[in-house]
Amino acid sequence: xxxxxxxxxxxxxxxxxxxxxxxxxxxxxxxxxxxxxxxxxxxxxxxxxxxxxxxxxxxxxxxxxxxxxxxxxxxxxxxxxxxxxxxxxxxxxxxxxxxxxxxxxxxxxxxxxxxxxxxxxxxx
Numbered sequence: 001x002x003x004x005x006x007x008x009x010x011x012x013x014x015x016x017x018x019x020x021x022x023x024x025x026x027x028x029x030x031x032x033x034x035x036x037x038x039x040x041x042x043x044x045x046x047x048x049x050x051x052x053x054x055x056x057x058x059x060x061x062x063x064x065x066x067x068x069x070x071x072x073x074x075x076x077x078x079x080x081x082x083x084x085x086x087x088x089x090x091x092x093x094x095x096x097x098x099x100x101x102x103x104x105x106x107x108x109x110x111x112x113x114x115x116x117x118x119x120x121x122x123x124x
Contacts, residue, residue: 003052003070006043007047007052008070008104009074009100010029010040010043010047011047011067011071011074012071012074012075012078013029014029014053014063015063016032024060024062025059025060026040026044026061029061052067052070074103077099077103077111078096080111080118081098081099081103082095082099083095083122087122
């Protein structure tokens, strides 16, 4: 399943907002990502066409199972990498920005080993 980094960012934002607020609208995504409403509108159209989201009559965004799978993978990477970088003394804002860049490019096996290492060392 190969999609563009920007699409992953939109899906991740939808999941994060849903976890925080319960409901998600395009304007929430625009605010979170710091992009224009027309940019979000275009992205939501593409994500809908590709089967990653649905949009209800009220404008609420929902992830489809395929969209959730991608969003969950990227969001997990973001949370773990951010936490790890912060634990190394990187300021939280910088850690979040760096994690956002890293989360898209790190291989599955490298992330899994890094995750195991981080979790093992944070419990003791």
